[in-house]
Amino acid sequence: MAKGYRGVPRDQLYLLPPDMRDWLPEGHPVWLVIEVVKDHLDTSAFHAFRRTGGAGAAGYDPDMLITLLVWAYANGVRSSRRIEQLCRTDAAFLVICAGNHPDHVTIARFRGQCAAAMADLFAQVLGLCARLGMGRLGVVALDGTKVAANASKSANRSLARLRELAREAVAEHAAADAAEDAAHGAGRRGDEVPPGVASPQSRAGKKARAERIGRALAEMEAEEKAAADAARAGQAARAGTFRARKAAGQRTGPAPAGAGAELVQERVDAAIAAQQARIDDWNARDAADRAAGGPGLSKRTRPKSPASEYCRVRRAEARRDAARERDAARDAARAREQDEHPRSRNITDPDSRLMPVRGGGFIQGYNTQNLTSQDGLIIATEVTTTTGDVTWLEPMLAKAAAAAEYITARQPPRPASQHSETSPDNRTSPDSRTSPDSETSQDSETSTDSAARCRCGTCGTCLIGLLLADAGYKSEHNMTCPGPDRLIATGKHRDLEKKARHPDAPAGPGEPDGPATTAMTERLRTEEGITAYRQRGHIAETPHASIKHNLHFRQFSLRSLPEATGEWHLITSVHNILKAITTGHLTTQALTAL
Numbered sequence: 001m002a003k004g005y006r007g008v009p010r011d012q013l014y015l016l017p018p019d020m021r022d023w024l025p026e027g028h029p030v031w032l033v034i035e036v037v038k039d040h041l042d043t044s045a046f047h048a049f050r051r052t053g054g055a056g057a058a059g060y061d062p063d064m065l066i067t068l069l070v071w072a073y074a075n076g077v078r079s080s081r082r083i084e085q086l087c088r089t090d091a092a093f094l095v096i097c098a099g100n101h102p103d104h105v106t107i108a109r110f111r112g113q114c115a116a117a118m119a120d121l122f123a124q125v126l127g128l129c130a131r132l133g134m135g136r137l138g139v140v141a142l143d144g145t146k147v148a149a150n151a152s153k154s155a156n157r158s159l160a161r162l163r164e165l166a167r168e169a170v171a172e173h174a175a176a177d178a179a180e181d182a183a184h185g186a187g188r189r190g191d192e193v194p195p196g197v198a199s200p201q202s203r204a205g206k207k208a209r210a211e212r213i214g215r216a217l218a219e220m221e222a223e224e225k226a227a228a229d230a231a232r233a234g235q236a237a238r239a240g241t242f243r244a245r246k247a248a249g250q251r252t253g254p255a256p257a258g259a260g261a262e263l264v265q266e267r268v269d270a271a272i273a274a275q276q277a278r279i280d281d282w283n284a285r286d287a288a289d290r291a292a293g294g295p296g297l298s299k300r301t302r303p304k305s306p307a308s309e310y311c312r313v314r315r316a317e318a319r320r321d322a323a324r325e326r327d328a329a330r331d332a333a334r335a336r337e338q339d340e341h342p343r344s345r346n347i348t349d350p351d352s353r354l355m356p357v358r359g360g361g362f363i364q365g366y367n368t369q370n371l372t373s374q375d376g377l378i379i380a381t382e383v384t385t386t387t388g389d390v391t392w393l394e395p396m397l398a399k400a401a402a403a404a405e406y407i408t409a410r411q412p413p414r415p416a417s418q419h420s421e422t423s424p425d426n427r428t429s430p431d432s433r434t435s436p437d438s439e440t441s442q443d444s445e446t447s448t449d450s451a452a453r454c455r456c457g458t459c460g461t462c463l464i465g466l467l468l469a470d471a472g473y474k475s476e477h478n479m480t481c482p483g484p485d486r487l488i489a490t491g492k493h494r495d496l497e498k499k500a501r502h503p504d505a506p507a508g509p510g511e512p513d514g515p516a517t518t519a520m521t522e523r524l525r526t527e528e529g530i531t532a533y534r535q536r537g538h539i540a541e542t543p544h545a546s547i548k549h550n551l552h553f554r555q556f557s558l559r560s561l562p563e564a565t566g567e568w569h570l571i572t573s574v575h576n577i578l579k580a581i582t583t584g585h586l587t588t589q590a591l592t593a594l
Helices: 019-020 029-039 062-074 078-087 091-097 104-113 115-131 159-184 199-247 259-289 311-341 389-411 440-452 476-480 493-500 515-524 527-533 535-550 561-580 587-594
Strands: 139-148 156-158 344-346 352-358 360-373 378-384 467-471 484-490
Touching: 029 062, 029 091, 029 199, 029 561, 029 587, 062 091, 062 104, 062 561, 078 091, 078 104, 104 115, 104 561, 115 156, 115 389, 115 440, 115 561, 139 535, 156 515, 199 344, 259 311, 344 561, 360 476, 360 535, 360 561, 378 389, 378 561, 389 467, 389 476, 467 527, 476 484, 476 515, 484 515, 515 527, 527 535
Parallel strands: 139 467, 467 484
Antiparallel strands: 139 360, 156 344, 352 360, 360 378
């Protein structure tokens, strides 16, 4: 039997009529995208979601649907309804779907169901680009960018409001159950819904909203409990240190915040116990003397005050009351701060967070971390819910190491002529020592530096020559943790360059204190450091600008962190495919040679 699209029998699915091949020229990029998906990617992960057999119309080929999504995202189209429309009006979309027009529900359902498989798509596209000779690892750059979620800032609710909404949802469900029992009778299924009763679709939407509210409430309550437990544990640890220093006779200073009343209460109890011990001792000795026939002890030697009225006890109680007042004032201030700026969770997309953006203000979204190679290929990526970047350098270094091994294992052997300063790869700059695209810099200078500064502990030279990151990743830990050689900005780069040109200029207010940060600052002020770090903006920011401006991807279409991660893997895969096409690596001849 004759074969059609990816081996599908001709009498079943997705035929491409012969005259349709004349609609687009042979060198049109859509043919490359079709060939990449059809012959060079393993799409079995997408086929696993396909339901075969049973009643209903014939399904759509997952290869066609993933090709359709790749081409749509490459053209800045993310609306499933718009994709459905273009499948009937645009020649490239018509060629991809081969005359079969999937509706927007099918497209949206496929995109949501296959979000987990997009990570595999990203890895396979990265491997294809590596086989085409891309993925230069001499200098890589790490940067984060905020992307808006498919949710509004106005959908954020505080913990108190979430509890109120949860109670309302429970009451609404109880009322709906009572209404259905009244309409159909208790214990009846009510398959035939009478007029006036909510439709299954509306009930499903209300149920989904109630589930999101419950999920957001559970997450916030868990976070509140974890924060309270952590605060109590920290307070107990500080109090223990205070007691140990005091027991050892060391200077303790003031009692730690939050534990002052507890520690002073211990002093009160100790003073009461000491005074009561003296009273009991006097009473015992007095009774013993009288029992022996003596006159008893002189009342002048008897402790004058009961334990509760002893002067030292009263002073300790006064200090305890003052500590309690301070703790109460601190708790009241914290409560006012929480009332003025309450912690919130979004009921449309509970995984998204309020993210600060450049220029002031906030967006409801995610913080994506991307590691870019010297030739503009995104080699590792992650979608996070943290507002800052500093905690993500070490995890991204692990991803970078895995990606570097993955790319290196698939890259074709490079001819020796390409390592010379006059090779075609270096023709963009006559001075290979300062060119961002210099292969010589990659193969000699950076590798030598990485051999001297390699922190892996197991190898002499890292596969990644130099990693660049902005000041958002500045910390002592990030500058000393294992991994490749790195340059992390310790401030505004223009200020570092100004300080390098004018060493006698006074230090700014943000001068670092740690030894690793200080050493990094001095390195960034050298001519070598300035030249190397100047590549960061071009390498790290260009993919973000291309994705947001050229591909018009400024907001996720899917909700929840797993699905947003899948969509981000899709758009980064599209970026890598387009980068391979625009740089001339991905051509029909190159694919044929693979």
